[in-house]
Amino acid sequence: MTLPELTDYVSRQFARTYGRPPRWIAAAPGRVNVIGEHTDYNDGFVLPMAIERYAVMAADHSVGGKDSISIRDTSEGVEPATIDLSGPVKPGKPKWSNYPRGVIAGFLARGINPGGLEVLLHSTVPLGGGLSSSAALEVCTATLLEAVTGKKLDPVEKALLCQQAEHEFAGVPCGIMDQFISVMGRENHLLLLDCRSRQTDLVPMNDPSVALLIVNTNVKHELGSGEYAKRRAQCETAAKILGVPSLRDADPDALESAKNKMDNAVYRRARHVIGEIERTVHAAEGVRASNWPTVGQLMYASHASLRDDYEVSCAELDAVVEIAEGIGIKGGVYGCRMTGGGFGGCCVALVKADTVEAVSKKISSDYKAKTGIDATIFSSRPAAGATVIKG
Ligand code: GLA
Numbered sequence: 485m486t487l488p489e490l491t492d493y494v495s496r497q498f499a500r501t502y503g504r505p506p507r508w509i510a511a512a513p514g515r516v517n518v519i520g521e522h523t524d525y526n527d528g529f530v531l532p533m534a535i536e537r538y539a540v541m542a543a544d545h546s547v548g549g550k551d552s553i554s555i556r557d558t559s560e561g562v563e564p565a566t567i568d569l570s571g572p573v574k575p576g577k578p579k580w581s582n583y584p585r586g587v588i589a590g591f592l593a594r595g596i597n598p599g600g601l602e603v604l605l606h607s608t609v610p611l612g613g614g615l616s617s618s619a620a621l622e623v624c625t626a627t628l629l630e631a632v633t634g635k636k637l638d639p640v641e642k643a644l645l646c647q648q649a650e651h652e653f654a655g656v657p658c659g660i661m662d663q664f665i666s667v668m669g670r671e672n673h674l675l676l677l678d679c680r681s682r683q684t685d686l687v688p689m690n691d692p693s694v695a696l697l698i699v700n701t702n703v704k705h706e707l708g709s710g711e712y713a714k715r716r717a718q719c720e721t722a723a724k725i726l727g728v729p730s731l732r733d734a735d736p737d738a739l740e741s742a743k744n745k746m747d748n749a750v751y752r753r754a755r756h757v758i759g760e761i762e763r764t765v766h767a768a769e770g771v772r773a774s775n776w777p778t779v780g781q782l783m784y785a786s787h788a789s790l791r792d793d794y795e796v797s798c799a800e801l802d803a804v805v806e807i808a809e810g811i812g813i814k815g816g817v818y819g820c821r822m823t824g825g826g827f828g829g830c831c832v833a834l835v836k837a838d839t840v841e842a843v844s845k846k847i848s849s850d851y852k853a854k855t856g857i858d859a860t861i862f863s864s865r866p867a868a869g870a871t872v873i874k875g
Contacts, residue, residue: 498542506542508875512623514609520764524659527680527732528761533866534669539620546600586649614829619662622646669869701800704828722754752793780819787821796826
């Protein structure tokens with residue numbers, strides 16, 4: 485569904501659920517990271533884009549002066565959430581409500597109180613697919629609260645507030661990429677984000693001859709979040725041994741000289757991060773120059789490094805990349821890599837636009853033959869960041 489279609493749908497569903505039309509509607513996109521993986525918490529560069537998949541919230545004041553925010557989901561079987569505003573907002577149940585809870589707590593901490601609300605949530609960002617469904621939900625909540633209260637936050641502060649919600653309410657020590665792109669995405673652009681200075685640079689991506697395919701392996705291996713925190717800690721250890729504030733400041737020669745001062749796993753984690761930061765900057769130049777073969781090669785190199793040095797890939801992600809490599813440029817694929825935190829979720833492939841259908845078919849049938857699993861494949865243009873659609 486396009487965003488206007490989605491808005492229409494959510495508006496009608498809100499009226500069916502609550503018996504009146506919504507007063508506000510807000511939306512925030514998921515994202516796909518083209519390159520720059522596990523670099524954000526190392527002060528490095530990332531190059532994501534917002535995708536045409538959104539968390540959408542429709543809302544109105546609650547009836548009868550209730551001092552709580554009720555959120556229902558359009559999907560059947562999702563437990564509704566009630567967030568009491570009469571005391572401090574804390575993590576609670578259901579689990580998914582911790583994303584909006586964390587954001588509401590962030591607004592209250594800034595003295596911004598939206599008052600009682602009835603909210604209907606609908607999301608087209610696949611859950612647990614590495615496309616930042618949680619960041620979309622956080623940023624959507626923040627955008628809705630801005631609309632309701634008329635208090636617009638500075639975009640950087642808004643993204644950081646959402647990141648804090650994820651740290652403190654969902655217990656995931658994520659970097660800043662997902663929330664930044666969901667807030668700051670721009671149609672037909674990738675976002676080159678310097679995660680140290682937080683400076684953003686929009687990189688046009690509107691060459692009609694290429695498309696980005698998102699291939700969901702439809703697997704999610706549970707070890708994900710524990711391993712994420714471990715990787716972060718290993719990067720900090722490497723930076724300490726190298727005597728630099730973060731791996732952004734380390735160079736490959738210094739790492740080689742210090743190789744025997746560190747555990748082999750720590751060494752390989754650092755090698756990935758240092759290489760990936762460089763690849764990301766080069767890839768941004770490649771996109772600017774429409775040099776797709778180079779961008780594609782950098783994507784493959786990124787994947788190999790994530791698989792071998794960072795060890796966050798899995799058999800299913802590797803299978804997709806191998807199939808893509810087999811198709812090759814002749815068959816329409818410039819490059820392919822896992823995207824997001826890893827351990828399942830999605831791959832992103834850069835393909836010739838006129839081969840989208842053939843490439844999707846081939847990946848889908850070969851992936852099924854290799855793994856027995858049905859992949860979900862779609863393409864997306866770079867989308868705009870969060871918006872207030874009504875109100
Ligand atoms: C997750 C985190 C991001 C980033 C990626 C890996 O998506 O939320 O901050 O660290 O993993 O690049």
